[in-house]
Amino acid sequence: MLKVEQLGIRFGGVVALDGVSFSVAEGEIYALIGPNGAGKTTLFNCVSGLYVPTGGSVFLDGADISSLKPFERARRGMTRTFQNLQIFEHMTVVENVMAGARIHEKGGILAHMLGLRSVKAQNAATRRQALAHLDQVGIADLADQMAGAQSYGVVKRLEIARALATQPRVLMLDEPVAGCNATETAEVDAVIRDVARMGVTVVLVEHDMHMVMGLADRVHVLNQGRTLAVGTPEEIRRNAAVIEAYLGVTEAADA
Numbered sequence: 001m002l003k004v005e006q007l008g009i010r011f012g013g014v015v016a017l018d019g020v021s022f023s024v025a026e027g028e029i030y031a032l033i034g035p036n037g038a039g040k041t042t043l044f045n046c047v048s049g050l051y052v053p054t055g056g057s058v059f060l061d062g063a064d065i066s067s068l069k070p071f072e073r074a075r076r077g078m079t080r081t082f083q084n085l086q087i088f089e090h091m092t093v094v095e096n097v098m099a100g101a102r103i104h105e106k107g108g109i110l111a112h113m114l115g116l117r118s119v120k121a122q123n124a125a126t127r128r129q130a131l132a133h134l135d136q137v138g139i140a141d142l143a144d145q146m147a148g149a150q151s152y153g154v155v156k157r158l159e160i161a162r163a164l165a166t167q168p169r170v171l172m173l174d175e176p177v178a179g180c181n182a183t184e185t186a187e188v189d190a191v192i193r194d195v196a197r198m199g200v201t202v203v204l205v206e207h208d209m210h211m212v213m214g215l216a217d218r219v220h221v222l223n224q225g226r227t228l229a230v231g232t233p234e235e236i237r238r239n240a241a242v243i244e245a246y247l248g249v250t251e252a253a254d255a
């Protein structure tokens, strides 16, 4: 479903990514891990079109999308969330999700502002769908509350619901449980599993090793802009280079 070939990018003298390649199958959960500064966010930005890489290609379901802008990639089914929460605090929970659906609606934002009748009908349908997405992430009961008043764990799930409203084929999650407590992490974990079971391909960057190792089908370890290893969580745990460069340090710190 997603194929990344030889992506590279430099910022001045810093080579942030150097020949990174990977493929992710439909419905797979693929995690990118690595120490601070390894290039995870930069890789996300290149794949989603926010950064223009110095070299390399990105394919979505076989089509070369390397030259497409982020919104064009989103229209083709590649949606991402951001590390820092990006919700509209002064809108309700359900309105936030409805905003996600707009990219597929006729008329766009101008028609909405003019309040055209066909758009109003669309609004009812969009709201129904948005409620279904909220239900899928377990927060439908909060639909008409203000988004800005919600707990961190709810907002993280709201972001996923809004991303689902764009009908993604590939969902890219940047640190989906950052700042969450154990209960909230378990809730987000369950949502991601459910989304993948529906056939959505999930790529995530996450620092919570316990969560990643339990959730991901495969793990891709980056170090200093290069691929250090790719494998199942079990393979990654046993990989000597990974232990030396990264996991050993993390697990020692955890202990």
Ligand SMILES: Nc1ncnc2c1ncn2[C@@H]1O[C@H](COP(=O)(O)OP(=O)(O)OP(=O)(O)O)[C@@H](O)[C@H]1O
Binding pocket: 011, 014, 015, 016, 034, 035, 036, 037, 038, 039, 040, 041, 042, 043
């Ligand atoms: N816009 C930018 N301009 C200059 N340098 C950048 C830019 N974005 C990233 N870098 C550099 O590229 C390298 C990779 O950074 P990146 O943020 O992708 O790492 P990361 O693995 O996501 O780290 P973290 O886990 O801390 O989020 C770092 O050396 C960083 O300083």
